[in-house]
Amino acid sequence: MESAFAVLAEPHRRAILSLLSSSERSVGELTHRLRLPQPSVSKHLKVLREGGFVASRVEAQRRVYRVNAKPLQEVDAWLAPFRRFWSRHVDALEQHLERMEGSSGKGKRRHEQP
Amino acid sequence: MESAFAVLAEPHRRAILSLLSSSERSVGELTHRLRLPQPSVSKHLKVLREGGFVASRVEAQRRVYRVNAKPLQEVDAWLAPFRRFWSRHVDALEQHLERMEGSSGKGKRRHEQP
């Protein structure tokens, strides 16, 4: 499970993160909310843990999981170069890229559908 | 290949999108830049096309591909609830979530490592 995107490719893992985004939760809570067998939840949590997406704290027999931001931030960063495709605001970077695109011939025809 | 995240899980597909983010490119250009066999590039492009990440235009024998923003925008939207974990700016949504978190007991201990 190399990349952050590979970890997020699994729908149940995204569901776990979404649940944890609003508050910390124990494995039991997650299991109940997701209506998923407990071993399955534990295995997904392991992948999320090893990917750095979550951290856990021991509380008696419970393990309480919470979101860790770092890997999601990396995903956010990866998206940065694409934001110009949907942000109306034309900043310096976009102007630069549009110049490059324009200079490779056949004028600026952006975002039209096939 | 259900979700946008599953499409992005493949490193070569992310590389293709990154190349297309700066400018439209033909399959041949992508093949050359990525040092990947052409059938491989075509197959990845097919997945990207069916996922709505790219669109193509025919130009003689060439197919020129370009980025299509929609699915990336969905990924961006999915990230939204997590941004409060790394953005210093406390907006209305965050205040709301912090109130929810606080009301479930054990006071606001956010983002500490294990």
Next chain:
DNA sequence: CAGGAATATTCTCATACAGGTATATACGCA
């Protein structure tokens, strides 16, 4: 129309991985 360039498709194979079941480990409590 033949030949060649550019791209897509098909096939086979190997492998990663998610689901399911059973079991192990850790901890609190009576």
Next chain:
DNA sequence: TGCGTATATACCTGTATGAGAATATTCCTG
């Protein structure tokens, strides 16, 4: 100490999918 709860791990199996090689398709050019 022994049982019950909470979570993790191990094992097995089926399947989706990426790589590689061969071939098909499309379209330009001479």
